[in-house]
Amino acid sequence: MKLLRSSSALLMAAGLLFGGLTASAQDAAPVTPMTPDVIESYDPVLPSADFIRREVMVPMRDGTKLYTVIVMKKGTKNGPILLSRTPYDAYGDVHRVPSQRIVDILPAMDIEFAEDGYIRVYQDIRGLHRSEGEFVLNRPLSGPLNDTGIDEATDAYDTIDWLSKNVPESNGKVGIIGSSYLGFTALMATIDPHPALKAAVAESPMVDGWIGDDWFHNGAFRVSSLEFALWMAVNKGAGGGGLALGAGDQYTRYLEAGSVADFAKSVGITHVPGVRKFLENPAYTDFWSLQAVDKWLAARPLKVPTMIELGQWDQEDSYGGPAVYRALEPKDKNNDMVSLVIGPWRHSGANHYGYELGDLTFTGDTAREWRVKYVKPYFDHWLKGAPKPNTPPVLTYATGINEWQESPRWPMGSSKPLYLSADGAASFDKPAKAGHDDYVSDPAHPVPFIPRPIDMSDADQWKPWLVHDQRFVSDRPDVAVWETEPLEEAVHIMGAPEVELFASTTGTDSDWVVKLIDVYPNDVPEPAIQGSKPPMPGFELPIGIEIFRGRYVDSLAEPVALKPGEVEHYKWSLPNVDHVFLPGHKIMVQVQSSLFPLYDRNPQTFVDNIMYAKPEDYQKATQSIWHGGKSASSVVLPVVE
Template sequence: MSMVIEENIMVPMRDGVKLATDVYRPAQQGQWPVLVTRLPYNKDRRFPFEYPPFTKEKRIFLELNFDSARVVEAGYVIVAQDTRGRFASEGEFEPFVHEVEDGADAITWAASQPWSSGQVGMFGVSYQGLTQWEAAREQSAALRAIAPSQSPGWHVYPYQGGAFLLGVALGWATGVAMDEVQRWVGQGRATRAELEEMMQASGDLPALFRRLPLVDMPLLQGRAPYYFDWLSHPTLDEYWRTLIQEEFYEQVTVPALTIAGWYDHFQREDLEHYQSMKQRGGSALARSLQHLVIGPWSHGNFLRGFRERTYGAASFARDLLTDLHLRWFDHWLKGIENGVEQEKPVRIFVMGTNVWREEEDWPLPDTQYRPYYLHSGGHANTATGDGVLSTAQADAEPEDVYRYNPRDSVPTMGGAVNSLGMLDDVGPLDQRQIEAREDVLCYTTLPLERPVEVTGPIELVLHVSSSARDTDFTGKLVDVHPDGRAEILTDGILRARYRQSLSSPVLMEPSQVYELRIDLEATSNVFLTGHRIRLEVSSSNFPRFDRNSNTGGTIASEQEKDFVQAINRVYHSQVNPSHLVLPVIERDW
């Protein structure tokens, strides 16, 4: 089936602002269901490289989600729209502010066109996913289903465990701001010299990550004011409560196919959407027909795999994602009885064995949450230390001690970092370089005599003290291969002042022992026979997270001269039983 492409149709919103919209539709006459995506990243942005089967004529933010030609050939119209104030659209860009109303208006327009059957779905990754959740809140009768992928949902809260997600937040704000300046040059609101300065600075993100204080970012002044708002509100205060609508899930009444990645920085939000919609969705249909797919993917990376590992066809998931979307929308927009409502709602990729598996729910109903206790003779520093991880509880053991120096922080090595444009630094990378540092504690099991599957959310319970009034503690789950390769699976952090609440920080008393509970997010991995399970503990993971200055002060306003070193201790004994809680699945192999 041949395709007609109509570009830059200016679609009016309810306040008169017009948004640039492209339409991809079958050339033959007829009325077709419509798939809408809305994005701030340029609907017309092409692949910057020749990467079979993609050419420079292909639009990135269509092809990231599925094979657009296949979708049109299957009898769908695709509508792609620049969000307000971005690229060819009118208005001013305010992240997340107008997406409810503008999204609903885009749906109404798509449903009313002569080539439309009146049945509308939405799709897309990252901000494209957020625009789906937001538009669904208006409960348009034409919107039948959504398929958000790796999405923050209806808001962005750029903190984890109280630590600022520096790599994601600054990387995103810088990219968006550069696009803004480029747009302003065309409007006569900025000079070519300003654009060149912006491009040069944004081309060296590591230098921007190191810049202090964090609030001293002239590159973003007047171009990304929201970034400074984020830094000004490190606690979960009224600013965030205004943005985080408690009734959000009750407002969404349509089925959702949520697509997540084990190495995606929005994994936590995706899992929350699936679970909360099942409990609180605004209709019986929405509550009973939520589907979840979790693959071995980082953010927006469905096409290229990782530098040090691929997972076969799952790493190059274009055909898989196209099949998933067509099956989902064939049922909800075309009424085809293809078994979507009868199939198991959860599909996960299990790393280690590298297989797809269908499940009844998330977390898996047969999960056994099993504690693995930390042990050592007081020298768990580095992978060659005496740290041990086992199911036996500790007795009387000396604590482990390390010095955290924010001037020499532990560097981020893979994991769930922002992967767009930085694929070499993301995902399942070898951690041996990190584990050679004295400020990284390593606790490792003996080689496994049989496979151990870990699938689900992971929590680290640490009993700690510090010489500082505030410091961070990080945890990382690692699969150690027989050849010594130490592959990151997932990680997390807790800023100690937020140990009781993200909204009410309380500083530590030096040398007092506290229990911290650190969310290490989720994974699905089979530790194979001969492999070992390892836990890393430290106090930094930079620039994935900002550095804690250890002063107890306002971190975003502090300079390097304000940094102090912290002596941090991890206790493991009967009285202070530090342990890692693993979601173990025991089934017949």
């Protein structure tokens, strides 16, 4: 009977619908075979939609207008505003799926907010997509590098001022959230903030593009930056199809091209301003150091509660979040305005589905768990007056045992060196006898960062590359390997492992890549609680991988040639992690001198600007990693006893 009643109702509704269409059609002129088939417009939002969507042009202080989309559920009153300022097309962010439901048209990260009366706002930043003005990549703060008085901080201020006064459904309180470039714009909004800005969540933010975020890592250039610069320069950020590299192995494409400048010339992009910025500024001069967002924040008072999030295996912006935390945390006198979150994710993975990464699986949707249990209550408190949330100063996910952990500070671990020794051994005991292990690094045969063929535009290759099994290179003669005996007790690290590398080269320049690896037992299937997809015997799981360009051993701004045969002491950090090496596992360290084509090749002959190295500059070199005595190479682990 219920089915019959439902069917009858559907038929009646259909009759009314088609009756309305027929009546409307009867009012119009009859169609003929020659009636033009183009209409002026079509609004896919029907009266039955459960949301309101407005598109406005918000004026900035210099008269430039920025395209802004405002979305809320029908009936919203006294709702808080949640803002994201993006270079990636605000229109597309709120038109994800043609639908009459707000939860369908918005990204997955917005669902909980959209259903709870939040007013979601996306805005194209200056000069991109539908906004007016000129786009400047990571536009510097007004000051030594920018004399216009206009930057992302002022644009955020003007936007928030307009929204708080012109959205009648709002309560006048604004929060800002975003990942990657949007993490950068979120942090910029907290510099000299508008009084209506009450809270910020900066996810995987771009903070320092030279030290360890998108463009360089400790001086080594990430060649994929060229395509990003091109994409943002063409058609107001809509791109033009990217680099026409074809379907072949990019390892071969970049190797055959030669230097970065030679490659840029071969694909016709040397005139692109963003590309020129990279080519002409390879060192950490004022050009880059005065753009570092953490330095800007460190110089100003803390006014906005800020949550900083990043993925433990963030393949794009692993440096920025912890750098901002270090800048802000000393200002947080009551330990309640700044929080740091590190989850088991890739770049921007917190906004998607957090069940797995590469060959690793976790206990449920870790990303949604963080958004629901921590982010939503956080904004509810600051924007809606809800009770004070249980926001810990530091929240990290302990990989290896798969559990969330709350901490009062970061890092939590105490320094414990893992020393490299003779015969490929690694130990917490410092070797007394000095020695060295050698390998030959040949720029003509660089070590690939993932198995070939390589396509960095392939998301399945790019997003999980930092958890890829390292056995594909561990037996190469140009990769030096040390490992411990099977652990008798668990080793828990919470912080950023520090590299203390004593090394020499027969060349006059060199790159050094250090990998910290969790080696799974080769004969025991892993229990499910460890988050692996069994079986994974012998798996070599990277816990941290980072590079350092040797010419910057004395100064990041003024490179110097290395002296052949002279032992240099290199120091840099691996990414921040919370990880447990379980009993029966081994801890491995790998050292190599290339990670290609993710990073450009070091010619191993000193030249003023590596970007313009000539074919004859690329020379083989014998690399020596020293251990024991006064040159005791180690990776200093932040161990929680």
